[in-house]
Amino acid sequence: MTAPIPPADRRDIPSWMLIAAMFLSFLAAQYHRVFAVDPVRAVPAVASLIVLGAAGAIGRRTARPRLAAGATAFLQMTLFTLLGVVLAYALAARSGVLWDDRLAAADRAIGFDWPVVLHLLDKMPVAIWVLGLAYHSLTVQMIVVIVALSGLSRFDTLRTTVCAAILSGFVTILISGLTPAMGNLFDPDRYHNLWPSVAWLERGLITGLRDGSHHVLDLTMLMGIVSFPSFHATLAAIFIWA
Incomplete structure (x- = not known):
């Protein structure tokens, strides 16, 4: 006899409340410097949000809890991603003095020397590929986690994972607004194997946000600009737990 599938239509109130808080935070953050879309x-x-919302509704109406849970999780994470990036943009646009020197001093104080680490990694191309793929595949990892947990009917774990990801991302973005930083910049042309860092690729975007020249939001080209704290490290811990 097939075991009953637990219902997936319980309201995800904490996640929705966090998403609403992020939206309100964005409105407040861009009050004096309004962004256009x-x-x-x-x-x-917008189309992806409509499709995911419709899929969730169909799943609930047709008593397909796996579809409902998966679509809801994807909808929440899509909204979180959109709101999180534009909130980070708005905070960067109104942030003060960059914290890069203070963060670098803190690294040195605990004995962490970035030039030495970069020089060492440059001699380890296999490690660069492994670490690079792990870093740049977090979106794929989130998709796999949502599909796996919804497919296995682990709805409570899925709900907790999504809520934890949204909460940690929200907190990370808010902290980044208080500790703005360009990130660990290094010129990749000085190395043989190192990939260009995200901070290096996005330095023009961050500068444009800070000086006001970048004020039109292209929702197809949103880039994560948070350097500190690390949301990637937080997500990795959440995925390991899930």
Whole structure:
């Protein structure tokens, strides 16, 4: 006899409340420097939200809890991603003095020397690929986690995982607004194997946000700009738990 599938239609109130708080935080953060949204570029994001919302509704109406749980989780994470990035943009646009020197001093105080680490890694191309793929595949990892947990009917674990990801991301973004930083910048041309860091690739974007020249949001090209604290490290811990 097939074991009953636990219901997946319990309200995810904590996650929805966090998403609402992020939206309100964005409105407050961009009060004095309003961002515009490119309407054409917003179509794919809006369409994906509609599709995910419809999938969740269909799952609930047809008593398919796995579909309902998976679609709801994807909807929440998509909203979190959109709101999280634009909130980080808004906070960067109104942030004060960069903390890079203070963060670098803190690294040195605990004996962490970035130039030495970079030089060592440059001699280990296999390690670079492993670490790089782990870093840049977090979106894929989240997709796999949601599909696996919803497919296995582990709805409580899925709900907790999504809520933890949203909460940790929200807190990380808020802290980054208080400790703005360009990130660990290094010129990749000085190394043989190191990939360009995200901070290096996004330095123009962060500068544009800070000086006001970047004020139109392209929802198809949103980039994570938070350097400190590390949301990637937080997500890795959450995935290990899940």
